[in-house]
Amino acid sequence: MPRPLQFSAFVMNTTSHITHGAWRLPEARQTDFNALDLWVSLARELERGKFDFIFFADVVGLYGDHRSSWEKYVESGLQIPSNDPSVIASAIAHATSELGIAITSSVLQEHPFNFARKISTLDHASRGRIAWNIVTSLSPNAWRNFGYADITPHEERYAWADEYVDVVYKLWEGSWDDGALPQDRASGVHGDFSRIHKIHHEGARYRVEGPHLVAPSPQRTPLLFQAGSSPTGRRFAARNAEAQFIQSPSPADAKALVDDTRRLVAEAGRRAGDLRFFQGLSFVIGSTEAEARLRADELDEYIDDDAIIAHAAGGIGVDLGHYDLDTPIGDIESEGSRSHLLWLREAVPDREPTVRDLARLRTRNSRVVGTPEQIADRLDEWRAAGVDGINVMNYTIPGSYLEFIEHVTPVLRDRGLAQWEYAPGTTRRKITGADLLDEHHPAAAYRGAFS
Numbered sequence: 001m002p003r004p005l006q007f008s009a010f011v012m013n014t015t016s017h018i019t020h021g022a023w024r025l026p027e028a029r030q031t032d033f034n035a036l037d038l039w040v041s042l043a044r045e046l047e048r049g050k051f052d053f054i055f056f057a058d059v060v061g062l063y064g065d066h067r068s069s070w071e072k073y074v075e076s077g078l079q080i081p082s083n084d085p086s087v088i089a090s091a092i093a094h095a096t097s098e099l100g101i102a103i104t105s106s107v108l109q110e111h112p113f114n115f116a117r118k119i120s121t122l123d124h125a126s127r128g129r130i131a132w133n134i135v136t137s138l139s140p141n142a143w144r145n146f147g148y149a150d151i152t153p154h155e156e157r158y159a160w161a162d163e164y165v166d167v168v169y170k171l172w173e174g175s176w177d178d179g180a181l182p183q184d185r186a187s188g189v190h191g192d193f194s195r196i197h198k199i200h201h202e203g204a205r206y207r208v209e210g211p212h213l214v215a216p217s218p219q220r221t222p223l224l225f226q227a228g229s230s231p232t233g234r235r236f237a238a239r240n241a242e243a244q245f246i247q248s249p250s251p252a253d254a255k256a257l258v259d260d261t262r263r264l265v266a267e268a269g270r271r272a273g274d275l276r277f278f279q280g281l282s283f284v285i286g287s288t289e290a291e292a293r294l295r296a297d298e299l300d301e302y303i304d305d306d307a308i309i310a311h312a313a314g315g316i317g318v319d320l321g322h323y324d325l326d327t328p329i330g331d332i333e334s335e336g337s338r339s340h341l342l343w344l345r346e347a348v349p350d351r352e353p354t355v356r357d358l359a360r361l362r363t364r365n366s367r368v369v370g371t372p373e374q375i376a377d378r379l380d381e382w383r384a385a386g387v388d389g390i391n392v393m394n395y396t397i398p399g400s401y402l403e404f405i406e407h408v409t410p411v412l413r414d415r416g417l418a419q420w421e422y423a424p425g426t427t428r429r430k431i432t433g434a435d436l437l438d439e440h441h442p443a444a445a446y447r448g449a450f451s
Helices: 036-048 071-076 085-095 112-125 140-145 154-174 231-240 251-267 289-300 305-316 338-347 355-364 372-384 399-414 427-432 442-446
Strands: 006-012 053-057 100-106 130-135 223-226 243-246 276-285 367-370 389-393
Touching (some): 006 036, 006 276, 036 053, 085 100, 154 442, 223 231, 223 427, 231 251, 243 251, 276 289, 276 372, 289 367, 305 355, 372 399, 389 399
Parallel strands (some): 006 053, 006 389, 276 367
């Protein structure tokens, strides 16, 4: 029998994350994003619904200008203001016992030594439920916020990421041997010096002596997510990630991407099934198809298409506010997120897509509208295409998730598409069957490598 899909709630500690304008709906509570209670109560509901993750997106800078200004972002609440999700992760960990907590953090924003320490602390606090979404930051403003003149070119960003993960792998996997913390009251030996090691990393960007200051957490290395769909990003994911967030326009496109990326995983020396794929989708649910479509039409009245274009343009790295809506996307090239352009070309395969298509497809193409039974039919198609999980995007918080849990999840469970209960153990064990990264992962090479 096929394995159930895994489910992640895709959120951001801000008012307007993806479906810009939806925060104006009367039932939307995402304007309360500063309130810790909002996130703790949502996490508890997700755990009640047996979601696998609460997945926090994050940014450390504004997207590129829209019509030569960043006014649109402020006016529409487009990811400004936004707060640091890692700060509230420990509260969520305390309020839940099974839910995975995925945090986005860029290689740009924090030195790898301090990041490794923070993540290990959170993994201890959550008893092994932390995941890391590895990103390289595509916003020039983010790079200037950290003292750089401009964004580092695409290929160099991934070379940076390669060294960054190398450092944290050494700290998480190699700095402490098993059994290095006996805490023996009788002998008075708290730590075994012979089993704790400095890593002496020296690379192009970092010099880290070590040792890691945190004893090994339940997972050592957190479960690893990655979202890049460019050729370089996919190769990085093939080497490092255990789960990849994708936004393919159809199950057929997803199958092609999944099959090819799994080929890259095998070429990287891992097993093809070591990388799992989470498709991003949103849902409009009705008791009848007509009701669902009416709700979708009502929702569209709140959608801010101009903000959608501004957001997408920020990912591409070009101010699309100055372009005519019928400008072909093929005329646009940048050092930003090339996966955005690839996704759009996949979504409009029969002609060259335009700026107008970008606005329409950004939210509508990833939306499933229908009854719970129709939604289950559609999700079964995604599973058959090789997708392992669904990253559920929201219109309202908490409403989008409460409706999904109340109406769709029971149908999915009856069809074997969603789990009834959590498997025991850490988040990695729930997803992969083991607490630690397996021997095929590059991080495993650092176990026992230092003396």
